[in-house]
Amino acid sequence: xxxxxxxxxxxxxxxxxxxxxxxxxxxxxxxxxxxxxxxxxxxxxxxxxxxxxxxxxxxxxxxxxxxxxxxxxxxxxxxxxxxxxxxxxxxxxxxxxxxxxxxxxxxxxxxxxxxxxxxxxxxxxxxxxxxxxxxxxxxxxxxxxxxxxxxxxxxxxxxxxxxxxxxxxxxxxxxxxxxxxxxxxxxxxxxxxxxxxxxxxxxxxxxxxxxxxxxxxxxxxxxxxxxxxxxxxxxxxxxxxxxxxxxxxxxxxxxxxxxxxxxxxxxxxxxxxxxxxxxxxxxxxxxxxxxxxxxxxxxxxxxxxxxxxxxxxxxxxxxxxxxxxxxxxxxxxxxxxxxxxxxxxxxxxxxxxxxxxxxxxxxxxxxxxxxxxxxxxxxxxxxxxxxxxxxxxxxxxxxxxxxxxxxxxxxxxxxxxxxxxxxxxxxxxxxxxxxxxxxxxxxxxxxxxxxxxxxxxxxxxxxxxxxxxxxxxxxxxxxxxxxxxxxxxxxxxxxxxxxxxxxx
Amino acid sequence: xxxxxxxxxxxxxxxxxxxxxxxxxxxxxxxxxxxxxxxxxxxxxxxxxxxxxxxxxxxxxxxxxxxxxxxxxxxxxxxxxxxxxxxxxxxxxxxxxxxxxxxxxxxxxxxxxxxxxxxxxxxxxxxxxxxxxxxxxxxxxxxxxxxxxxxxxxxxxxxxxxxxxxxxxxxxxxxxxxxxxxxxxxxxxxxxxxxxxxxxxxxxxxxxxxxxxxxxxxxxxxxxxxxxxxxxxxxxxxxxxxxxxxxxxxxxxxxxxxxxxxxxxxxxxxxxxxxxxxxxxxxxxxxxxxxxxxxxxxxxxxxxxxxxxxxxxxxxxxxxxxxxxxxxxxxx
Numbered sequence: 001x002x003x004x005x006x007x008x009x010x011x012x013x014x015x016x017x018x019x020x021x022x023x024x025x026x027x028x029x030x031x032x033x034x035x036x037x038x039x040x041x042x043x044x045x046x047x048x049x050x051x052x053x054x055x056x057x058x059x060x061x062x063x064x065x066x067x068x069x070x071x072x073x074x075x076x077x078x079x080x081x082x083x084x085x086x087x088x089x090x091x092x093x094x095x096x097x098x099x100x101x102x103x104x105x106x107x108x109x110x111x112x113x114x115x116x117x118x119x120x121x122x123x124x125x126x127x128x129x130x131x132x133x134x135x136x137x138x139x140x141x142x143x144x145x146x147x148x149x150x151x152x153x154x155x156x157x158x159x160x161x162x163x164x165x166x167x168x169x170x171x172x173x174x175x176x177x178x179x180x181x182x183x184x185x186x187x188x189x190x191x192x193x194x195x196x197x198x199x200x201x202x203x204x205x206x207x208x209x210x211x212x213x214x215x216x217x218x219x220x221x222x223x224x225x226x227x228x229x230x231x232x233x234x235x236x237x238x239x240x241x242x243x244x245x246x247x248x249x250x251x252x253x254x255x256x257x258x259x260x261x262x263x264x265x266x267x268x269x270x271x272x273x274x275x276x277x278x279x280x281x282x283x284x285x286x287x288x289x290x291x292x293x294x295x296x297x298x299x300x301x302x303x304x305x306x307x308x309x310x311x312x313x314x315x316x317x318x319x320x321x322x323x324x325x326x327x328x329x330x331x332x333x334x335x336x337x338x339x340x341x342x343x344x345x346x347x348x349x350x351x352x353x354x355x356x357x358x359x360x361x362x363x364x365x366x367x368x369x370x371x372x373x374x375x376x377x378x379x380x381x382x383x384x385x386x387x388x389x390x391x392x393x394x395x396x397x398x399x400x401x402x403x404x405x406x407x408x409x410x411x412x413x414x415x416x417x418x419x420x421x422x423x424x425x426x427x428x429x430x431x432x433x434x435x436x437x438x439x440x441x442x443x444x445x446x447x448x449x450x451x452x453x454x455x456x457x458x459x460x461x462x463x464x465x466x467x468x469x470x471x472x473x474x475x476x477x478x479x480x481x482x483x484x485x486x487x488x489x490x491x492x493x494x495x496x497x498x499x500x501x502x503x504x
Numbered sequence: 505x506x507x508x509x510x511x512x513x514x515x516x517x518x519x520x521x522x523x524x525x526x527x528x529x530x531x532x533x534x535x536x537x538x539x540x541x542x543x544x545x546x547x548x549x550x551x552x553x554x555x556x557x558x559x560x561x562x563x564x565x566x567x568x569x570x571x572x573x574x575x576x577x578x579x580x581x582x583x584x585x586x587x588x589x590x591x592x593x594x595x596x597x598x599x600x601x602x603x604x605x606x607x608x609x610x611x612x613x614x615x616x617x618x619x620x621x622x623x624x625x626x627x628x629x630x631x632x633x634x635x636x637x638x639x640x641x642x643x644x645x646x647x648x649x650x651x652x653x654x655x656x657x658x659x660x661x662x663x664x665x666x667x668x669x670x671x672x673x674x675x676x677x678x679x680x681x682x683x684x685x686x687x688x689x690x691x692x693x694x695x696x697x698x699x700x701x702x703x704x705x706x707x708x709x710x711x712x713x714x715x716x717x718x719x720x721x722x723x724x725x726x727x728x729x730x731x732x733x734x735x736x737x738x739x740x741x742x743x744x745x746x747x748x749x750x751x752x753x754x755x756x757x758x759x760x761x762x763x764x765x766x767x768x769x770x771x772x773x774x775x776x777x778x779x780x781x782x783x784x785x786x787x788x789x790x791x792x793x794x795x796x797x798x799x800x801x802x803x804x805x806x807x808x809x810x811x812x813x814x815x816x817x818x819x820x821x822x823x824x825x826x827x828x829x830x831x832x833x834x835x836x
Contacts, residue, residue, distance in 0.1 A: 045551055048560075138705040183582040186692055187669060187834055188617070190582065197589045197620075201581025272701040327724045328701040335552030335697060342557070342720070342801040413577065453694070460691050461663050461708070 004357075008128075008365070011358055014057075015365040021058055022065045022366075022373055029069020030378065034077050034085045036210045036407030040070035041332040048340065056344045057362065063340065064366035067333050071276070071316050072116040072374060075309055079108045080388050081400055083214035083407075087205045087446055088276025088312040091284045093213060094439055095297065095304030102300055103231055105389055106239055109382035110247025111302060112309045113374070118255070119262030119310025121371040124317040126266060128364045134270045134318070135325035140474050141271045143458040147469065148478035149268070150451040153281035155486055157440045159288055159297075164435060171436040175444020178203055185453045186460055198416040205277075207417045208445045210404035211424025212431075212438045218400040219429040221393045237390055239383045248379065250302050257303055258310045261287055265311035269318020272328050276312040277446050283311030289485045294493075317367055324352055324360045401425075538776045539600060542573045545763075546595060546603045548587020548610060550580040553696055554717045558761050559604050561800035562632050565793045569783035576604075580695075583668040584610040585619065592621040597766035599776035607631070608714070608759035611819050612670040615826025616833050628762040628819065629770070629777070630784040631810030635803070636732030637673025637757040638715040638740060639664075639680075640725045642704040650728045650749060653710060657686025665693045665702035665711035672757035672822070673712035675829050676731030679754050680746060700725060714759040715740055716803050732756030735805040755821060760808075762815055785809065 032038040044051060044063055051059045074085030079096035092112070099108035127134060141149070157172030181192040182202030193199040251258070261283040268279040287307035288297045297304045319331040329335040346352070346359055353360045391399075408421035428438045462468035470476055545563070549555045556576070563574035579587035584605065595601035607628055614623050639650065647653050656662060666674045669692050681688045691708050693699045696717040703711035704724045718727055719739050727740040729749065733756065734740050747754055763784065770777040787793055788809040797804055810818070826833070 041551070138701070142705070142707045183585070185694060188583040188585060188613075197586065197593060200586045200589070272698065272705070322701070326701075326704055327722050328704060329552070329697060332550075332552065335550075339552050339557055339560075339800075343799055345799070345801075412579070457691060457693075461689070463661070463689060 007357060008361055011361045011365045012369070015061060015362065015369045018058065018061045018366075018369075019373065021061050022370055023377060025062055025065040026069040026370065026374055026377060029066045029071075030073035030076070032066070033070030033073025035410075036077070036083055036085050036206055036214070036404055038070075038407070038410060039074075039086055039333070040067040041336050042411065043070070044333065044336045044340070048336075051340050052343050056341075056346070056359070059340060059344065060359070060362055061366040063333075063337050064363055065370040067337075068120055068313070068316055068367055068370045069374065071120075071313055072113065072378070074312075075112045075116065076109065076385060078213075079112055079305075080105055080386065081214065081396070082217040083400065083404055084209055086276070087209060088280055088315065089308070090209055090213075090277055090442055090446060091280040091308035091439075092305065094284065094308075095299070095301050098298070098300035099302075099305065100386075100389055103234070104243075104300065106243040106382050106386040107247035107250060108300075108305060109385055110244045110379055111251040111305055113379050113382060114248055114251035115254075115258050115306040115309040116313040117371045117375045117378075118251075118258050119265065120313035120316055120374075121368060122259060123262045123266040123269075123314040124364055124367045124371065126263070127270075127317045127321055128361070128368075131321055131325055134266070134321045137267060137270045138272055138322055138326070138328070142472070143454040143461065144469060144472050144475040145478055146271070146454040147451065147458060148475060148482055149278065149282065150447055150454060151482055152285055152485070153278055153447045154443060154451065155482070156281055156285045156288075157443055158486065159285065159294070159489075167434075167436050168440055171431065171438070171440035172444050175441035176448040177444070178208070178441070179445045179448025180452060182449065185456055196416065198412075198414050198420075202449050203445055204408075204412060204417055204420065205446060206411050207408040207421040208424050209442065210408055211421040212428040212442050212445075214400055214404040215421055215425025216428025216432055216438065218397040218404075219425065220432060221397045221400070225393050239386055241383065244379065244382050247382065251306060254303060254306055257287065257306050261307040262310040262314035265314025265316075266318040268311075269315035269331075270321045272322050275319075275331050276315040278450065279311040279315045280308035281443060281447065283307040286485065289489055294489055313371075317364070320363055320367070324363065327352075538773075538779055539570060539572045541600065542575050543570070544595070544601050545574050545576050546587055546591040546601065547576050547578050548580065548584040548591075548603070548605055549578065550695060551576075551578045554714065554720070555604065555606060555761060557720075557800050558632060558716075558802060561796045561802055562787065562793065564796050565790055566783060566787040568792075569786045569790075570779070583613055583670060585613055585617075588613075588626075589620060592619075592626060592766070595766070597768040597772070599765065599769040599773045599780065601766070601769075602780075603764040604761065605764060606714075606759050607762050607815065607818050608637075608757075608822060609668055609671040611822040612672065612675075612826040612833070615823050616670045616830055625767050626764050627767055627770075627812065628764040628815035629781060629812050630763040631808060631815050631818070632761045632763070633716070633802075633806040634758050634760045634808045634810075635714045635716045635806045636730050636734075637671070637676050637712055637759065638718055638727050638731060638743060639673075639677060639710060639712045639729040640703060640718050640727045641710045642706060643724055643726060645703070645706070645710065645726075647710060648726065648728075650744070653728065654680075654684050654686045656709070657681070657684070657688060661687040661689045662709040663691050664688045665699045665708035666690050667694070667696050667699045667713055668692050669833050670826065671712070672759060672825070673714065673731060674833065675825060676746060676754070676757035677712045678829060678832050679752070680729070680750065683750055683752055716759075716806055719803055720801050732758060736803055739803065755825065758818075760810075760815075760818055762810070781811070785811075 032043045074089035075092045077083040078089045078092035082093045082097045084090045096108050183190050264283045265279040284307045288294050319334045322328040323334045329338050405418045408417045579590045591603045693702045699711045699713045700721045702708045727743040730743050
């Protein structure tokens with residue numbers, strides 16, 4: 001114990017001495033995270049010759065810092081202009097963008113930065129302390145259990161549908177149908193691809209994401225010629241440090257909320273194959289379920305912004321656990337890290353902490369130090385970043401469209417993806433104009449294919465027996481929790497209305 | 505000396521010839537100085553996997569022979585089908601565009617489901633490695649040997665993780681089931697990393713995969729059977745060859761990564777193709793390749809140079825194997 005503590009202290013101090021690597025990388029990460037289509041994974045790939053040329057420790061610190069900062073950066077355009085930089089930030093604009101429209105973009109950014117940094121920092125500490133236990137999560141969360149986790153996220157459609165049941169369900173169902181396009185996961189038979197080769201691997205997430213959110217938003221901006229309310233415009237034109245501090249205070253006063261939603265991210269992050277998009281939707285759904293004011297979600301509610309941001313940063317530390325303890329990368333970025341680290345002769349798996357403990361602990365320390373430095377360096381920038389929304393819409397709308405179309409192109413380099421983003425933009429615009437919720441469509445597109453994968457896998461394992469869905473104890477506990485989380489808000493709502501009726 | 509008169513026809517003819525020469529010159533120069541730009545390589549799997557690792561190790565040396573860099577593009581999906589369809593449908597057949605695929609599972613695809621292009625329109629010309637498939641369990645599994653697996657498989661159907669249904673290792677385990685009476689249910693887990701994770705976390709009873717990826721997974725897993733010769737001994741836990749262990753006469757269930765090219769590119773640009781083959785072979789003679797391969801956590805015993813003929817034979821064998829096991833691999 002004493003030896004481990006002394007090793008941790010040494011690694012921490014050594015990591016701090018790499019501030020000259022971490023700080024520039026944080027800014028690089030914010031930029032690549034904020035540009036739709038770019039991500040930590042493809043940036044590490046692009047910079048791989050550089051990463052391989054670095055010594056082990058510098059390369060490790062560089063990759064981890066980039067990973068954390070990119071995750072945080074993805075939330076910035078989601079909040080300011082309704083463009084989630086990655087699928088992991090898809091739930092961020094639900095409440096972040098309405099805050100911006102109200103002229104509280106600066107506060108929203110500060111809240112997002114604090115929630116991301118604290119969520120990331122807290123889960124890094126938990127991961128470090130409870131690594132052997134957390135690594136066991138993947139041993140219990142198999143396809144059946146993951147089906148229920150997916151349903152937690154998908155049940156958000158029902159919450160959205162509560163405002164207009166028929167339209168909400170139609171939107172969600174359309175999303176699930178769109179998500180079913182592509183080859184099936186068992187026999188690789190193409191379905192609904194309409195002959196487009198580019199759809200064989202399913203509907204690509206980034207074009208769907210930027211199309212539904214950003215392109216349709218640009219069409220609305222062109223039509224209405226404004227983003228902000230008059231009051232909001234005034235507030236954004238005169239940014240002040242007070243607004244930043246207000247955001248910081250708002251976030252800090254919800255530290256328990258940051259804590260438990262980031263732990264949701266951590267737990268989902270340690271499951272191989274699960275990711276930030278699942279975590280952020282599940283955290284948002286849970287946050288709404290247990291809120292005393294669920295009706296405020298979607299209108300610029302602070303907790304609705306805190307939940308997805310702290311959860312998707314919780315995933316970041318979670319994905320490192322199976323990588324380091326089991327040698328199984330928890331996500332795409334962790335997989336790239338594995339390749340780079342293997343080049344340096346590091347073998348991951350159970351023996352890592354016996355043979356090279358400084359590497360294992362070093363990755364978590366790099367994460368912790370990155371989050372600490374992010375708090376200090378990024379929060380002051382919210383004052384300047386928020387001014388983006390004051391750019392005249394005549395320039396902003398075309399910028400959003402061109403910027404996002406490039407983003408749609410980047411991940412796979414298909415022109416098809418740009419056309420697809422435009423098509424989703426038109427779908428999103430029509431949906432908005434006719435009162436259908438684009439978020440419900442998007443949840444279906446993102447979580448639908450994952451649900452199908454786990455569902456088909458479970459059925460293949462049971463040779464078609466549907467009772468497999470209720471075959472595990474943990475799965476059954478999760479089923480009960482799902483039913484409770486769906487019924488509870490309705491019961492609470494009914495009780496509240498009854499109380500109001502009685503008191504009046 | 506007779507004075508040459510230039511009439512209108514001659515003037516036009518000379519003009520056309522001069523223009524044609526001018527236009528053709530860059531092309532001629534380019535042909536003579538091939539390659540004058542980076543090579544683009546289509547990889548039909550995700551970044552970060554075995555193909556990525558293998559490609560980077562090989563191309564890091566090959567680029568020094570060819571004088572230009574190799575730019576990978578990853579086109580995963582539909583068990584590798586997307587990458588091939590994109591390569592055949594969209595990449596220019598000019599010898600600057602190559603595909604780096606796994607001749608084992610990816611060719612099995614064609615036997616199971618024909619692609620939209622003619623499979624004769626591309627061919628492999630440079631084999632990098634041959635890697636036998638293997639069966640392995642998670643370190644904490646209650647099944648710790650192939651005997652345990654067979655005994656348990658006679659009592660109940662065991663779930664077997666595989667990276668995709670049409671995989672040589674999938675055929676290996678189905679053949680073992682046929683020979684021993686054990687019952688196996690293949691569960692496709694989409695890629696090597698997920699297949700390892702499936703066995704380690706107990707999502708499936710055990711998994712089958714190319715042995716190079718299993719070696720890279722380290723001590724989280726234990727190999728119990730190899731569908732071919734175990735050239736690496738302890739690295740695969742001294743697991744036995746399936747034919748020796750069960751007195752069978754199965755062909756080796758190999759994965760084999762190789763560079764492929766459009767047939768049209770080789771036919772229309774024989775000089776370019778020749779240069780590719782020549783530099784590919786020179787790469788194998790360079791000791792730096794072994795260093796790079798070992799540094800990338802590859803298994804040096806699996807490095808295995810092969811040319812057009814060896815690759816063609818491999819493809820033929822795979823198609824035959826695929827046709828034989830098609831009903832089991834397609835669920836038909």
